[in-house]
Amino acid sequence: MTLSITSLANPTRFLSFAGKVIPWLAALVVILLGAGLYLSFFVAPPDYQQGETVRIMFIHVPAAWLGMFGYMVIALSALGTLIWRHPLADVSAKAAAPIGATFTFLALVTGSLWGKPMWGTYWVWDARLTSMLVLFLLYLGLIALWQAIEEPGRAGRAAAILALVGAINIPIIKFSVDWWNTLHQPASVFRSGGPSIDPALLTPLFVMAAAFTVLFVLLHLMAMRAEILRRRVHALQQSRVAHAALAEA
Amino acid sequence: MDSPFTVALEATEIACERGGRLLFEDLSFALRPGEALLVQGPNGAGKTSLMRQVGGLLPLAAGQFSTTGAAHDVPIPELCHYIGHLNAIKTTLSVAENLAFWADYLGNGDVDAALAAFGLGPLAGISAGLLSAGQKRKLALSRLFTSPRPIWLLDEPSVSLDKASVERLGEIIGNHRKAGGIAIVSTHVNLGAEFTHTLDLVAQTRAPEGRAA
Amino acid sequence: MTAAIALLARDVSLAWREGGAIGVALGFYLMVIAIAPFGLGPDLNLLSRTAPGLLWVALLLAALLSADRIFHNDYEDGTLDVLATGPLPLPIVAASKSLAHWITTCVPLALLAPVLGLLLNLSIETIPLLVLAMLAGTPAVSFIAGIGASLTLGLRRSGLLLALLVLPLYVPVLIFGVSTVSAAITGPGSPWPPLMMLCAISLASMILAPLAAAAALRLNLR
Numbered sequence: 263m264t265l266s267i268t269s270l271a272n273p274t275r276f277l278s279f280a281g282k283v284i285p286w287l288a289a290l291v292v293i294l295l296g297a298g299l300y301l302s303f304f305v306a307p308p309d310y311q312q313g314e315t316v317r318i319m320f321i322h323v324p325a326a327w328l329g330m331f332g333y334m335v336i337a338l339s340a341l342g343t344l345i346w347r348h349p350l351a352d353v354s355a356k357a358a359a360p361i362g363a364t365f366t367f368l369a370l371v372t373g374s375l376w377g378k379p380m381w382g383t384y385w386v387w388d389a390r391l392t393s394m395l396v397l398f399l400l401y402l403g404l405i406a407l408w409q410a411i412e413e414p415g416r417a418g419r420a421a422a423i424l425a426l427v428g429a430i431n432i433p434i435i436k437f438s439v440d441w442w443n444t445l446h447q448p449a450s451v452f453r454s455g456g457p458s459i460d461p462a463l464l465t466p467l468f469v470m471a472a473a474f475t476v477l478f479v480l481l482h483l484m485a486m487r488a489e490i491l492r493r494r495v496h497a498l499q500q501s502r503v504a505h506a507a508l509a510e511a
Numbered sequence: 512m513d514s515p516f517t518v519a520l521e522a523t524e525i526a527c528e529r530g531g532r533l534l535f536e537d538l539s540f541a542l543r544p545g546e547a548l549l550v551q552g553p554n555g556a557g558k559t560s561l562m563r564q565v566g567g568l569l570p571l572a573a574g575q576f577s578t579t580g581a582a583h584d585v586p587i588p589e590l591c592h593y594i595g596h597l598n599a600i601k602t603t604l605s606v607a608e609n610l611a612f613w614a615d616y617l618g619n620g621d622v623d624a625a626l627a628a629f630g631l632g633p634l635a636g637i638s639a640g641l642l643s644a645g646q647k648r649k650l651a652l653s654r655l656f657t658s659p660r661p662i663w664l665l666d667e668p669s670v671s672l673d674k675a676s677v678e679r680l681g682e683i684i685g686n687h688r689k690a691g692g693i694a695i696v697s698t699h700v701n702l703g704a705e706f707t708h709t710l711d712l713v714a715q716t717r718a719p720e721g722r723a724a
Numbered sequence: 725m726t727a728a729i730a731l732l733a734r735d736v737s738l739a740w741r742e743g744g745a746i747g748v749a750l751g752f753y754l755m756v757i758a759i760a761p762f763g764l765g766p767d768l769n770l771l772s773r774t775a776p777g778l779l780w781v782a783l784l785l786a787a788l789l790s791a792d793r794i795f796h797n798d799y800e801d802g803t804l805d806v807l808a809t810g811p812l813p814l815p816i817v818a819a820s821k822s823l824a825h826w827i828t829t830c831v832p833l834a835l836l837a838p839v840l841g842l843l844l845n846l847s848i849e850t851i852p853l854l855v856l857a858m859l860a861g862t863p864a865v866s867f868i869a870g871i872g873a874s875l876t877l878g879l880r881r882s883g884l885l886l887a888l889l890v891l892p893l894y895v896p897v898l899i900f901g902v903s904t905v906s907a908a909i910t911g912p913g914s915p916w917p918p919l920m921m922l923c924a925i926s927l928a929s930m931i932l933a934p935l936a937a938a939a940a941l942r943l944n945l946r
Contacts, residue, residue, distance in 0.1 A: 597802025
């Protein structure tokens with residue numbers, strides 16, 4: 263079976279491809295996640311300053327990465343919808359949005375939980391968390407727009423435009439938030455985001471990141487499959503209505 | 512009209528899709544200067560969609576339009592006047608102000624000719640919101656005179672018009688055709704205008720030299 | 725060229741004639757600033773420190789309130805169809821309408837801000853800078869709102885949805901807009917870098933936003 267973006271443009275072929283691949287991905291997720299969690303919670307050493315709570319980082323950082331990855335998937339899908347008119351591009355974008363939003367939310371929650379033991383508050387407006395929050399709001403906007411427009415083709419194109427507008431704005435927002443942050447100089451939070459990470463911490467981090475990535479792909483394929491089937495049901499219902507109308511006329 | 516229109520319009524195997532459904536496909540027609548097409552079909556058959564496609568508002572699902580005799584590189588939408596179901600008038604502006612705007616916007620306008628077309632001259636200073644439904648429709652149709660364009664797309668133009676105005680509309684279409692213009696009209700009413708072609712969207716048949724039903 | 729001027733002139737005069745919409749936006753602005761102290765407490769020190777932020781946030785909300793007006797009327801009465809078949813490319817139409825929104829809504833709001841600043845004990849010396857920052861940053865507000873307006877044409881609850889879509893995109897404008905003023909009040913730094921950023925963002929919005937808005941308008945014209 264030749265696998266290319268164009269060959270998968272046919273929804274039926276995509277469905278059969280997805281059906282074959284999903285069980286393998288699921289197995290892979292279980293393995294990677296198991297390994298990653300084991301490494302994070304039992305193998306990696308506790309941090310000199312933060313103690314055991316640093317283990318939240320192994321969930322927080324990969325979740326943040328996946329949140330951004332999800333938006334990239336949406337932006338690429340948006341290009342697919344608007345420029346190349348790929349038939350499954352808007353399905354891909356619509357499926358990716360809730361998944362990316364959930365990873366972003368997970369990053370926010372774990373970031374908040376991580377912060378509490380350190381400074382006694384559940385939230386701090388540092389550059390990373392703030393940027394994550396704005397990313398989450400952008401996701402919410404996309405999801406809201408999809409919900410608001412009934413016809414899937416139009417909703418897909420409108421959301422694609424919004425996704426690209428958001429994608430262009432993200433660097434500007436990031437820059438302005440960083441600038442705002444240095445201006446107000448709050449406690450700098452996550453030093454482990456920088457190059458000063460102890461190599462012993464890198465392995466669990468990357469395993470968890472790999473696990474989350476495969477999980478994303480798995481959920482994405484499952485969601486795309488569900489959306490395609492949903493649209494088929496809808497089309498069948500519509501043609502039933504049209505036939506009935508013709509019969510009456 | 513000082514100089515006659517010389518634009519011919521051709522549609523080659525065009526298709527139309529709305530809401531995921533294919534309304535029609537493999538549709539072709541050709542209109543030379545001075546010809547008129549009557550589009551018929553039940554509601555939802557795609558009459559409005561076809562006209563919006565010619566006007567560039569709805570993209571083609573397949574096929575293409577082409578024109579001959581138009582000035583260089585003028586896109587088809589700029590050769591058309593599209594009068595749809597909505598009147599496109601601003602109720603807070605006066606009749607004359609509405610027409611003046613279109614004359615300025617669409618280019619080469621003549622507001623006095625537009626006012627005279629349906630006899631709206633006496634109402635020139637009145638706020639468009641106060642007009643009756645028929646008068647609003649006449650104002651909408653007067654837009655045809657605010658700028659000389661060869662292709663007229665008229666979607667149910669006679670709605671709300673009284674008998675005298677319908678006759679006037681038929682005259683106007685006839686004059687436009689004599690000046691070499693093209694008209695594509697969808698209507699259930701006898702406008703008293705002659706159509707050289709008829710297009711029935713359900714049957715997709717074309718009959719030459721027919722009178723409007 | 726005359727077509728663009730004619731469109732802008734018409735939109736501005738329509739907005740003035742309908743009067744009510746601008747009045748409501750100004751009234752809303754006044755209302756939010758007036759009730760804020762009831763929430764924050766009458767401590768003048770606190771109020772004067774939060775004044776730039778409050779004035780900016782309330783301005784954004786007031787501008788957004790009237791944003792769905794940018795294309796809505798023309799869409800509803802069929803004018804948009806005719807505008808799209810005119811000599812102007814659709815992005816220019818979108819830009820002209822966003823500009824009309826700026827002139828008729830954002831500029832009056834920006835000019836009202838100093839008066840409302842008095843309610844919040846905003847220090848007088850910062851008023852020129854505040855108005856300058858608002859005039860520099862509000863083109864971005866109007867033009868980005870144009871994207872939201874074109875995406876939400878004809879939808880229910882479009883006003884709220886528009887705000888939801890567009891507010892995250894205002895974060896840079898808000899950050900630099902407030903910093904311009906607070907840099908002058910509390911330091912550190914000079915107000916000019918953020919003001920320059922504000923101008924840059926506005927210019928970029930005026931060029932790029934109409935492209936997105938026009939794409940969304942094409943979608944809704946179908």
